Structure formats: C-alpha cells, structure tokens
Amino acid sequence: MNKVTLNIDGKEVEAEEGKTILEAARVVGIHIPTLCYNEKLAPYGACRFCTVEVTKNGRSKLVVSCVYQVEDGLVVKTATPKVIKTRKMILELMLGSAPALKELAKEYGIEKPRFKSEVTQCILCGQCVRYCAEVKGANALTFVGRGVNRRVAFVNEVVSKGVCMDCRQCYGVCPTGKIPRETDGAYFGGNLVSDVLAKSKHK
Amino acid sequence: MEKKRQQILSQRDPNKPCVTICSGTGCHALGSDKVAEAFASEIAKNGLKDKVDVRRTGCHGFCERGPIVVIFPEEICYLGIKAADVHDVVSQTLAKKQLVDRLLYKDAGGNTVAHEGDIPFYKFQKRIVFGSNRLIDPKSIDDYIALGGYAALAKSLFKMKPEQVLQAVKKANLRGRGGGGFPAGVKWQTTRDAPGDIKYVIVNADEGDPGAFMDRSLLEGNPHSVLEGLIIGAYAIGAHEGFIYVRQEYPLAVENVSVALEQARKYGLLGKNILGSGFDFDVKIHRGAGAFVSGESSALMTAIEGKVGEPRPKYIRTAVSGVWERPSNLNNVETWANVPLIIGKGADWFTGIGTPGSKGTKIFSLVGKVNNTGLVEVPMGMTLRDIIYKIGGGIPKDKKFKAVQTGGPSGGCLPESLLNLPVDFDELTKAGSMMGSGGMIVMDEDTCMVDVARYFLNFLADESCGKCVPCRLGIEQMVEVLNRICQGKGQKGDIELLEELCEVARDASLCALGQTAPNPVLSTIRYFRDEYEAHIDRKRCPAGVCKSLVSYYIDPQKCSACGICLRKCPVEAISGGKNLVHIIDQSKCTKCRTCFEVCPPRFSAVVRISGEPVPAAVPKGTEVARKKGTQE
Numbered sequence: 001m002n003k004v005t006l007n008i009d010g011k012e013v014e015a016e017e018g019k020t021i022l023e024a025a026r027v028v029g030i031h032i033p034t035l036c037y038n039e040k041l042a043p044y045g046a047c048r049f050c051t052v053e054v055t056k057n058g059r060s061k062l063v064v065s066c067v068y069q070v071e072d073g074l075v076v077k078t079a080t081p082k083v084i085k086t087r088k089m090i091l092e093l094m095l096g097s098a099p100a101l102k103e104l105a106k107e108y109g110i111e112k113p114r115f116k117s118e119v120t121q122c123i124l125c126g127q128c129v130r131y132c133a134e135v136k137g138a139n140a141l142t143f144v145g146r147g148v149n150r151r152v153a154f155v156n157e158v159v160s161k162g163v164c165m166d167c168r169q170c171y172g173v174c175p176t177g178k179i180p181r182e183t184d185g186a187y188f189g190g191n192l193v194s195d196v197l198a199k200s201k202h203k
Numbered sequence: 204m205e206k207k208r209q210q211i212l213s214q215r216d217p218n219k220p221c222v223t224i225c226s227g228t229g230c231h232a233l234g235s236d237k238v239a240e241a242f243a244s245e246i247a248k249n250g251l252k253d254k255v256d257v258r259r260t261g262c263h264g265f266c267e268r269g270p271i272v273v274i275f276p277e278e279i280c281y282l283g284i285k286a287a288d289v290h291d292v293v294s295q296t297l298a299k300k301q302l303v304d305r306l307l308y309k310d311a312g313g314n315t316v317a318h319e320g321d322i323p324f325y326k327f328q329k330r331i332v333f334g335s336n337r338l339i340d341p342k343s344i345d346d347y348i349a350l351g352g353y354a355a356l357a358k359s360l361f362k363m364k365p366e367q368v369l370q371a372v373k374k375a376n377l378r379g380r381g382g383g384g385f386p387a388g389v390k391w392q393t394t395r396d397a398p399g400d401i402k403y404v405i406v407n408a409d410e411g412d413p414g415a416f417m418d419r420s421l422l423e424g425n426p427h428s429v430l431e432g433l434i435i436g437a438y439a440i441g442a443h444e445g446f447i448y449v450r451q452e453y454p455l456a457v458e459n460v461s462v463a464l465e466q467a468r469k470y471g472l473l474g475k476n477i478l479g480s481g482f483d484f485d486v487k488i489h490r491g492a493g494a495f496v497s498g499e500s501s502a503l504m505t506a507i508e509g510k511v512g513e514p515r516p517k518y519i520r521t522a523v524s525g526v527w528e529r530p531s532n533l534n535n536v537e538t539w540a541n542v543p544l545i546i547g548k549g550a551d552w553f554t555g556i557g558t559p560g561s562k563g564t565k566i567f568s569l570v571g572k573v574n575n576t577g578l579v580e581v582p583m584g585m586t587l588r589d590i591i592y593k594i595g596g597g598i599p600k601d602k603k604f605k606a607v608q609t610g611g612p613s614g615g616c617l618p619e620s621l622l623n624l625p626v627d628f629d630e631l632t633k634a635g636s637m638m639g640s641g642g643m644i645v646m647d648e649d650t651c652m653v654d655v656a657r658y659f660l661n662f663l664a665d666e667s668c669g670k671c672v673p674c675r676l677g678i679e680q681m682v683e684v685l686n687r688i689c690q691g692k693g694q695k696g697d698i699e700l701l702e703e704l705c706e707v708a709r710d711a712s713l714c715a716l717g718q719t720a721p722n723p724v725l726s727t728i729r730y731f732r733d734e735y736e737a738h739i740d741r742k743r744c745p746a747g748v749c750k751s752l753v754s755y756y757i758d759p760q761k762c763s764a765c766g767i768c769l770r771k772c773p774v775e776a777i778s779g780g781k782n783l784v785h786i787i788d789q790s791k792c793t794k795c796r797t798c799f800e801v802c803p804p805r806f807s808a809v810v811r812i813s814g815e816p817v818p819a820a821v822p823k824g825t826e827v828a829r830k831k832g833t834q835e
Contacts, residue, residue, distance in 0.1 A: 045516040045671070045713060046670045046672070046713070048672050048711045048712070049672075051711055061710075062710045062711055067518060069519070082710075085707075086707050086710060086711050089673075089677075089703065089704070090673060090707065093672055093673070093676035093677060093680065094672060094676065096676070115676075115680050115683070117676065117679065123672070124669065124670075124675070126670075143511075145669065146666070146667065146668055147664055147665055147666065147667040147668070147669045147675060147678075147679075148664060148667075148669065148676070149669070150670075150675065
C-alpha cells in the first residue's frame with residue numbers, strides 16, 4: 001500500500017492510501033465526533049456530524065471525514081468555526097426528534113433546541129440497518145419512506161422467520177439508545193416488535 | 204451511411220407537399236390524433252393520397268397553441284387546429300394553395316403570419332437540437348437518416364480515432380445540460396482513463412422538475428439523435444454497454460426509444476461490429492420508478508443496480524466508480540443530442556454559438572405567466588428579457604412581470620432588474636440561480652415570493668430521500684419557518700434563521716438536491732426581502748396570496764347590491780338583499796376570493812385588505828347609496 005502524507009490540525013500525518021480522513025485522524029489521536037460511523041461498516045456519510053474542512057489547491061470545502069479519502073498534501077482542519085457551526089446546526093436539527101442527544105448537545109452549547117419535530121429518538125444513522133445487513137447478513141431491518149417520513153422498520157418476511165429472536169445485536173450499535181430502550185415491547189419505526197413476533201409463525 | 208441516405212432521398216420528392224402534425228405529448232393531449240385521422244380521410248376523399256404525405260412528428264415546441272400543423276414545402280403553420288378545420292385546410296391549402304386565415308398566427312396588430320419561421324415565437328430561436336423534431340416521424344429511422352442522421356457516427360467510426368472524437372467534444376466545450384454544466388469532454392476523459400475493462404455510458408432522462416418537459420420532448424420527438432450521441436460517446440470512451448434511464452411516467456418516450464433501439468439494431472447501428480467497424484455497443488432501457496432524487500447521478504446509478512435510488516458520496520466520481528463500481532459516464536438527454544452536431548459540423552461551428560463560457564444552445568421549457576408557453580431553444584447568452592418578451596410574447600393580461608425562476612425547483616428567482624442578464628451557466632449561478640436542466644417559470648405581479656419559496660421547498664421536502672441530516676431535517680425546518688411566515692406567525696429573526704439553515708444545507712448535504720435546495724429561499728430573500736419583511740413585521744402579503752394575511756371587504760359606498768357575490772360565495776358568508784349593502788361575515792369567509800373576482804369591474808366594490816384591520820361592517824339592512832340617476 002502506498003503511503004500519503006497529509007496535514008490534520010497542523011500535524012503531519014502519514015496514512016495508507018484508501019484510508020479515510022477519520023481513520024487517519026484516529027490513529028494519531030485526533031478526535032472527530034461521529035454518529036452514523038461504525039468501523040465495522042462501510043462508510044455511509046449520512047449524519048454529516050464528522051464534517052471537517054479540507055483545503056486542496058487553495059480551495060476550501062466541507063467534507064465528511066468518514067468517507068473522504070486521504071490525499072497527499074491535503075490540509076484538514078477538524079474544528080474551524082465553520083465546522084463547529086455546521087456540527088452545531090446538525091445536532092440541533094436532530095435534537096428535535098431525538099432528545100436523547102441532549103448531553104452531546106450541551107457540549108456544543110445547545111440548551112434548548114429551536115426546532116420541533118416528531119420525537120422518534122431515531123436519527124436514521126442506519127447503523128442497525130447496515131449492521132444487520134453487512135455484519136449479521138440477516139437483512140431484517142430496512143428503511144421505509146422518503147424525506148421526513150423515512151423510518152427504520154423490520155422486514156416482516158425476514159423477522160417472521162425468527163432471526164431476531166436471540167440476536168439483539170442492533171441494540172449495541174444504536175447511538176441514541178433507542179433500540180435497547182424501546183424495542184422490547186415498545187414501538188420501533190412504527191412496528192411493534194411484539195406485534196411482528198405475535199404475527200409470525202415462530203412465536 | 205451516405206449511400207443509405209441517398210437511397211432514402213431518391214425515393215422522396217422534396218417538392219411533394221407534406222403535412223406534419225405535431226404529436227408530442229402536449230398536442231396529443233389537445234387532440235392531435237383526431238386531427239391526423241381527419242387529414243388521412245380528407246386527403247383520401249379529395250383524391251390527393253398519392254400527392255401528399257402525412258407525417259406525425261415530435262413536439263414542435265409552441266405548446267400554447269397546439270395542436271400544430273405545418274405544411275411543407277412552404278412551411279405554412281396552422282395553430283390550434285381541430286378535426287373540423289381539416290376539411291378547409293385540405294380543400295383550400297392542399298388542393299388550391301390558398302391559406303386558411305383563421306388558423307394562422309396573428310400578431311399583436313392582427314396581421315396574419317403564414318410561415319412558421321416568421322412567427323415571433325420561432326423567429327428568435329436557434330433550433331439546432333430541437334429543430335429536427337418537426338421534420339421527422341420519431342418512429343422512422345429513415346426520416347432521421349434522410350436528414351443526415353447517423354452520418355456523424357459513421358464519421359466517428361471510420362474517419363476518427365476515439366481520442367479525436369473526445370478532443371472534438373472537449374474543444375467544443377460542451378457543458379452538461381442536466382444542471383451542473385460540467386464539461387462533458389472532461390467527464391468522458393475521466394471515464395476513458397479510469398482503470399477497468401467494463402465501462403458504461405448512460406442517458407439521464409429522469410426529468411423531474413415541475414413544469415419541465417424539454418428532455419421528454421426531445422426523447423419522444425427525436426430519439427435517434429440522443430442514441431447517435433450515445434453511441435459516439437461510447438466509442439470515444441471505450442464503453443460497450445449503455446443505459447437509457449427514462450421515467451416510467453413518460454410512456455411515449457419509452458415507446459419511441461424502444462422502437463428506435465430496435466430499428467438501430469436492424470440497421471446495424473447497435474450490437475456487434477457496428478456498420479462493420481469492429482466496434483460493439485448495445486443499450487438497455489431502465490425505467491425509473493419516478494423519484495426526483497433519482498435524477499442525481501449516483502442515485503440514478505444505484506437505481507440501475509436495482510436498489511433504492513439514493514445518492515452516495517461522490518468524492519470518488521461516478522465517472523471512475525459508478526454502476527457496480529465501474530467507470531460510468533452519465534450525461535443528460537440534451538447533452539447527448541448535441542454530440543452528433545458537434546462531430547458532424549465540427550467543434551468550431553459549435554463554439555461559434557453562445558458565450559465565452561457556455562457554447563451552443565439551450566432548450567428551455569418556458570412556462571408560467573407568459574403568453575407563449577412552450578419549448579424554446581436559444582443560443583447561450585440571449586437575455587432573459589428576449590426569451591420572455593420576444594419569444595414568450597410577454598405577460599398575459601398586461602400584468603406586470605415580477606420574477607422568473609430558472610433551473611427547476613432548486614433554482615433561484617430573479618427579479619425584473621436582472622432581465623437583461625445573458626442566460627448562460629455562469630451568469631445564472633452568479634445571480635444566485637442556476638441553469639439546471641432548463642426550467643423557466645415566469646411569474647407576474649400576483650405572485651407572492653415567500654409563497655413561491657414555500658412551494659418549492661415543500662416539493663423538495665417531499666422528494667428528499669431522507670438519508671442525510673442537513674437535507675432531510677434542514678429542509679423540513681425551512682418549510683416550517685416559511686409556513687409560519689405565510690400564516691402571519693413569522694417572528695423577528697426568521698429571515699436570519701432561514702439563512703442559517705440554508706448555509707448548512709448548502710455546505711453539508713450529501714448530494715446536489717440538498718446543496719441546491721436553499722436557492723429558492725436565498726434568492727427570494729436576496730431580491731424580495733421587502734416581501735418577507737412585510738409578512739413578518741406588518742403581517743401583510745403584498746401580492747395578496749397568503750390566505751391567513753388577507754381579508755375581503757365590501758365597500759358599502761361602492762356596493763350596488765347586484766347580488767352576484769352573494770350568490771357565488773361558496774360558503775354563504777355574504778349577507779344582504781335587494782337594495783341592501785352586501786356584507787362579508789369574516790368569521791365564515793374562507794378567502795377563496797370568488798367575490799373579489801366576480802364583482803363587476805364597474806362597481807369594484809370588493810376590496811382585498813392585507814396588513815390592515817378590516818373596517819367594521821355597516822349595520823345589516825343598510826341600503827345602498829345610489830348616485831342620482833341610477834335609481835331603478
């Protein structure tokens with residue numbers, strides 16, 4: 001593997017070609033916050049919380065560090081005022097529907113969110129969906145709907161075969177704790193697990 | 204190819220009269236089928252069957268006045284023709300070479316214009332891409348070849364190396380007509396140079412902008428021009444497989460493209476060893492399920508793979524890693540249709556048209572509050588004013604122009620002060636709008652710009668795939684704020700809040716849908732800030748559109764108790780009687796503005812009030828004040 005050298009927050013960092021900025025930063029102990037990132041899963045780039053500012057050929061732009069790959073000579077800044085402002089707004093937007101992010105929001109100085117949304121506690125990071133597909137290979141979870149109506153739901157045809165009974169691995173990846181807190185007996189993306197299981201042949 | 208063309212031409216007499224009937228989707232809806240049938244039977248009745256050809260062509264563009272018939276070789280253009288008119292056209296124009304005046308275009312002075320090319324709508328256009336539509340039957344490959352079609356492909360395959368074709372497209376500086384304006388040649392080069400044996404070329408025909416139909420009409424009317432461009436592109440790039448991604452909702456486009464592919468295969472223009480050149484290439488049609496976001500290149504490619512059409516990060520370009528992670532070159536319908544022209548007539552010819560940064564022409568669908576609705580093709584650099592007034596014929600009912608929105612739902616709204624802006628990629632972007640794929644919506648004085656922004660953001664909120672936060676939740680909150688401003692609940696700081704939301708959506712969204720979604724908001728704030736302020740500070744909608752901010756009131760001094768509004772009010776909110784002043788019950792009124800519209804202009808008693816309190820109603824039973832001499 002070829003190595004490239006980039007600059008992250010003033011630090012010269014050597015990284016293998018094909019690695020992401022996030023991975024390169026973590027190796028040298030530079031913290032970039034994430035929500036939808038999971039090292040076991042393919043880069044997804046949905047929450048945009050790991051946004052950083054890169055400068056290339058004299059031009060700066062915001063990119064998500066969990067997807068953007070390292071390049072020779074790339075200058076990365078992980079905490080410019082623009083980056084912080086962006087992360088703060090993203091967090092504030094999510095906080096409306098996911099009050100569980102309250103503590104994290106406080107770190108960014110958000111006490112009371114200005115936006116109201118339907119409270120689902122789900123930020124649609126898709127970790128559960130992707131973990132179930134990519135690691136577990138079960139594909140028991142999926143997204144349904146579009147835009148603000150996007151939800152995570154069980155794939156009834158899969159769940160009814162009983163694959164979810166003893167797994168519970170999606171509990172561990174949920175960044176808001178929604179799944180472990182609410183799934184047993186509570187709703188999950190509009191589908192009650194108990195309902196789904198009750199309907200299934202494998203009770 | 205030339206031999207084939209001569210052979211087709213030898214069977215055709217250029218002086219033989221030919222009736223062409225526009226059968227594009229617009230004219231089709233207006234009954235062009237019946238007109239075509241009437242022509243066939245009238246011509247037979249008059250014994251002209253061997254002397255006149257009838258051809259059903261693609262869209263002519265002047266959709267406002269359809270169905271359209273053009274009679275060749277004189278190019279006499281009849282507009283708004285009905286089956287009942289056909290008898291006169293056949294017996295007078297075809298049989299006796301006389302004009303049917305009532306079906307001709309009339310200018311403002313009432314003078315008739317017979318020749319298509321003299322009609323102002325057409326006169327100021329430059330229809331290099333779209334012009335052939337009116338000459339060919341889209342289901343006839345021979346019609347296309349007769350016009351010189353596929354000659355550019357033959358030239359590419361036998362007289363040019365792939366690199367030379369690529370150089371020509373680069374030299375022509377053909378920029379992507381789908382929205383971004385990215386140089387097609389550079390993209391082609393990237394795909395060509397990308398590692399991998401299997402590469403794809405793709406036609407993006409997932410046109411989804413409200414009110415836009417230029418790609419549809421081009422694909423329906425001249426599918427071979429797009430296909431020829433695609434084959435030439437595949438040759439230059441080194442691709443042997445292609446896709447045409449077309450919306451399922453465009454049945455005529457799907458049908459005509461399917462026919463075109465079949466015919467091209469039969470003529471050896473697709474498949475193995477094209478025209479004996481040794482080059483192999485074939486095309487599949489992929490029917491889109493109709494999601495606006497699937498027009499985004501990475502989402503479209505995901506959809507071709509059979510998954511849900513969601514965008515993915517494009518830090519590595521789709522030109523390098525697209526469909527099934529293979530190099531995939533995607534261009535819009537109109538971009539591909541330009542390619543045969545560039546190869547056929549040369550890059551220098553092409554760069555002779557347009558502005559320094561944007562070459563060639565652009566097709567716009569000119570819609571909204573404009574007299575001549577339709578598809579117009581103009582050289583890059585024509586001013587908005589010329590497009591709207593010279594070609595579009597200005598604003599109906601002598602209303603005042605207010606704004607023009609270019610670039611589809613995520614374009615910007617430009618005010619009157621920018622009407623002299625030359626239309627090209629860079630100028631539109633600088634002004635806070637964009638070229639997009641060529642939507643152009645004209646708005647008159649009765650339009651509320653806050654309401655317009657709200658309308659487009661609502662559309663985008665529905666069409667956002669929901670994957671990334673700045674787009675999904677950012678647009679949702681923009682709609683929230685715009686809704687409350689329109690409802691009269693706007694607060695100080697709402698404009699700044701919108702700007703804040705816009706900035707994050709623009710800078711941090713995953714794909715172009717979210718990145719450009721702020722355009723309608725930012726451009727209306729930039730050019731029509733006073734309207735936002737009126738809504739927020741004075742609870743006033745200057746255009747009188749936002750229902751929550753408008754009241755209707757009957758001026759007792761002007762009301763003549765004619766009873767029209769009273770009878771027409773759908774919710775019975777108006778009381779009164781003979782000789783009694785009519786009064787609107789504000790608690791019942793739904794602000795449908797029916798009374799406002801039906802009150803006879805000689806009274807003009809119904810007034811629209813916004814931003815001010817409604818005057819107290821006169822006591823019930825007040826008699827109307829009649830002027831002397833008007834007593835009945």
